[in-house]
Amino acid sequence: MVAGPGRCDITADIIESCRRGDRDAFRALYDAYKDKVYSIALYFFHGDEAAASDTTQQVFLKLLRGVAQFRNDAEFSTWLYRLVVNACLDGARRAKPRGLSSSAFAMDAVAVPHSQEQDLMRQQTARSVRAALSALPVKFRLPILLRYFEDLSYSEMATAMNCSMGTVASRLNRGHKMLAQMLESLR
């Protein structure tokens, strides 16, 4: 059901270098994760590019400031996505509810080139999926984005979202069902 872009591989050496304050290592870490973190925030905030940029910036600043506390025996991505979850939830608490941003349509430009008709269909589908995702309550939207963009395991998502694996599982399940219902017309 979910086919995301796959996982990033960041070596312990890079993390260790980050802890020592190596800027190049931090840049490598940033480059490895920036698009995924930004994408999760972008879809979380209904295509609001400014909110997604703010969230991404906050996440990496917290990451840099806290990386000295990170130990390699824990999964790095779990910690990173916990920061993402917290930043998204903080942002959502601060922001007033809003609909799909007009700038969301700029994301269509990301799609791979195809024929004009294929492009139109893909754009229409992507728009519908984004709209359906936006309509999902936060608690169902977040696990779906984490699963899609980073393919986190249930236990990693549970740690990132500070809930049990059972809760993750049921939220993913319910979220997918709600999405499927909303997207029924595209089948």
Place this chain on the structure above:
Amino acid sequence: MKFDLPLAKAPDSIWTAIEASLTEPRSSGSGHPYLPRRLPRRPLWIAALAAAASLATAIFIWYRTPRPAWEVVRLDGSPSIASKPMAAVAKIGVGQWLQTDASSRARISVGNIGTVEIAPNTRVEVVAARPDQQRLKLARGEISASVSAPPRLFFVDTPAGAAVDLGCAYTMKADPDGNGLLRVTLGWVSLEWEGRESLVPAGASCRTRQKTGPGTPYFDDASPRLRNALADFDFNGGGDPALAIILAEARIRDTLTLWHLLSRVDPTAREGVYNRMVDLVPLPNGVEKDRALQLDPSTLKHWREELAWKW
């Protein structure tokens, strides 16, 4: 249904903003913002004098600077730190004990990663307060921890095991005999003792006993018969009769308990536990019976993650 969400490219302006937040660019030296600026050369004797002065200053500061300490807030009554009554707000350092009597409570701020509430009749010691490890010892009483930090950064030692935070909120009790009870309200906690480990999710509990370590975790809404039989099995040599009750009483959600029991029962009883688990939840793809019965670690881990959908 397969989603098709394009990965969006993060704008370059984010990195620019991060760099600007971190540091002002240096105008001399290597140009690397994280590296110290190169100092102009001075005569050697000045350098030696400066080094001696720096050393003296460092020693002075080391003696005068308080060791890493956590803030403690008095909530009720008159808790004591290092056997002295504490003020409304105080500090507690490594090696110091905080004690509450029957009418007092306190709250400790553990660095910047969370809080620990100390219930009445409790005695705790700060064992470590380092960036890479925050550690409390619970000698007796009850604490409630709420921690937001990378996994395995915050620990609570008890006489019968250490509670290792995996991102969570929980209460931990220890009685004067060193026996304890962990109850998790959010996230996960790993209870560890001499190579024995119990993974406890939100809504579940796990007992500990001195010289035995953590028992088998169970959900708080499991039947009383199951919970009693589990206590018999874990700590009173309940053996096969207790196991029979556990298997009979287990619901789908209690595969948490059965999954742990798989590696704790006598090898001759293992297949019975396996069969009950498969009765309750069909075996997921990627888990083979033989490997599960041989307690292959990756098979058990995969099985646990699939079972957790039901927990």
